Amino acid sequence: MHKLLSAAIVATLSLSAAVALAGPQQEKMKHCQKEATDKGLKGPERQKFVNECLKNKPADAPAAGDKKDLPPREAMSACAKSAKEKGLKGPDHKKYMSECLKAKGPANLK
Numbered sequence: 001m002h003k004l005l006s007a008a009i010v011a012t013l014s015l016s017a018a019v020a021l022a023g024p025q026q027e028k029m030k031h032c033q034k035e036a037t038d039k040g041l042k043g044p045e046r047q048k049f050v051n052e053c054l055k056n057k058p059a060d061a062p063a064a065g066d067k068k069d070l071p072p073r074e075a076m077s078a079c080a081k082s083a084k085e086k087g088l089k090g091p092d093h094k095k096y097m098s099e100c101l102k103a104k105g106p107a108n109l110k
Helices: 002-038 043-056 072-086 090-102
Strands: none
Touching: 002 043, 072 090
């Protein structure tokens, strides 16, 4: 019984670690798949392109010129920090936060 419990705990921890790592890797895969679609690649050419893209692009870095869309929670925090640094208050703060959140982060604002 003790061995079974230990095995279950190890399996749970392994699964938790895999799920935590899946986020950046999934984003990387989405980016590479989108690029392949934008280029109109199909079949073996698409597979080769996506494989090369996954090897070459760091999971946590956007490609040059790409905007970095932040997850909602991170966007909220970054936008609030940016608004505070700009000294915005009242209606100006509200307008800035709305635009910043729509852009998914202050780095994406025009």
